[in-house]
Every structure is written in structure tokens, then in C-alpha cells.
Amino acid sequence: MTDAFIKAAQGKGHIVTRFDAAMMNVGGCHACETCYKTGEACSFNDDFNIIAPYILEADAVVFTMPVYWYSIPAQIKGVIDKIYSFCVAGKDIAEKECALIACCEEDDMSVLDGVRIPVERSAALLKWHMVGEVLIPGVLNAGDIEKTDGCQQAAALADKI
16 A cells, blocks of 8 residues: 555655655654754664654655554554654644555454554644545455555545645
């Protein structure tokens, strides 16, 4: 779904920068409130400092993730938590567009609440505009997404950005 969204967004002329948090070293926020004191977003100097400048400059932020154990996967949760650094440092990140693309194994749509609700609440706190969500249940194995309309929905989400 992420690839389908990116392809459609680029086809509309958007510049897309993708970060795969699962392949990066982003630790949890320590709430030390020393954000940007070293010139970097996080004084613990992990890969969030690579991502942060792109979030600052972005017009839109799209979170894509599977649901692991009824919640946001730890890898992307570290990135989401460290967005707090912009608030501590007084960085103006309001008025961005935000979207969510997520899937889960179970067929019960409420399983996606563990991802949907925190992203929606975070967007509201940051004064970001949620422009859409693609939430697809029943996806466990590689290729299962092809049995759904998730990729088509993700591509259509690019129209809302």
C-alpha cells in the first residue's frame, strides 16, 4: 500500500521522501526536553535526526504501518514520540496535512483503533489536518494485500494530498 501511495503521489507531481523506521535506529523519547539544544532534534543523536528536517519541511506527513499486537509498531512509535521535540523547541509545524495507511491480521476493524486513534489525536494536537485513512483488515502474509482493495485505496489517497 505504501508503494501504491508513493507511486500515485509522485504521479501527481509530489516530491515524496520515504523513511522505513523499521530499518532505522530510532529510540524512544526520554522526555529530557533537551531537544535542539545540540542543534539536532534529539540530543540522543539517533536516526530521528535524519527524519526530523524532512518533517519540518513537509507539507504532508503520511504514516504507513501494520498493526503489531493491537498498537503502533515500536519502530514507528519512536518517530511519532520524538515529534514532541518540535513542540519543546517551539518549531512551527502546524497546518500540515496528515494521513494514515495501516493494515492488520484480524478481520475486526476495531483492531485498527490502536493505530488510528493515536495518529488522529496526535494530528489534532499538532494542528495537522487529517485528509484520509486507509485501514485494511485481514492482512497477515505477504501478498494478502493483493486480495483487498488496499492498494487502490492508498493510490486514491494521493488525490487528497
